[in-house]
Amino acid sequence: MNLHRFTPGFSPQKYARVGGLLYLFIIAAGMFGELFVRGTLFVPGDAGATAQRIMNAPGLWRIGITVDLLMQLCDLPLMLIFYVLLKPVNKNLALLNLLCNLIQTAVLVANKLNLLSALYLLGNAGYLQTFTPEQLYTLAYLPIKLHDVGFGVGLIFFGVVCVIEGQLIAVSGFFPKLVGRLLQLAGVCYLTNSFALILVPELAGKLFPVILLPPFVAELSLGLWLLIKGVNLPVWEQKAAEAHTT
Secondary structure, X not given: OOHHHHOOOOOHXXXXXXXXXXXXXXXXXXXXXXXXXXXXXXXXXXXXXXXXXXXXXXXXXXXXXXXXXXXXXHHHHHHHHHHHHHOOOOHHHHHHHHHHHHHHHHHHHHHHHHHHHHHHHOOOOHHHOOOOHHHHHHHHHHHHHHHHHHHHHHHHHHHHHHHHHHHHHHHHOOOOHHHHHHHHHHHHHHHHHHHHHHHOHHHHHHHOOHHHHHXXXXXXXXXXXXXHOOOOHHHHHHHHHHHHHO
């Protein structure tokens, strides 16, 4: 039974293609924010140098925050796409995956307030005159550091997403099993990195960025597969028909 005949305008392949575009944009946006913006303006261990760089390029700092928020906006339709595509495999797991992803995105969006607060502390408002420049540099450095931890907290939930989503993809039959297993490995890496960041920060410093290489390979592979190959339509339709009749 061809289910999307009964749902005008719905096409699993179109969903997959759009999902691939969104996923690749999310990857590119994430790299832009972490590497090009914060990677060039944030100086680990040096509050003064970090403050000077941000004050010299406040527009770039704001652009980085904006791109991050656009990335999280793109997360929402991508969540829906994965839920629709993977629901025929296991509806409950697909829903759990969606809920964990929502929590991750909510945490990351709220976490951007830490980056914005650094700009206010480095501004020239009158109420800041009671602090010395050095005090303001330190106060601005702290929320940026807190942003790193908040990012790690969000990735705990995304690690769970990768494990669940990877399992659904691996057993789906309409996506490559290898991509699903790579995504599960990515989830384990995210969870390891995030819990190390909270429990053993010095270990997290040694693990990063090597531990994030498998997630990059897995997510890039999934995004490209969605965009170029999409789903195996006959298998997806069979799974959807079986789910519809149970």
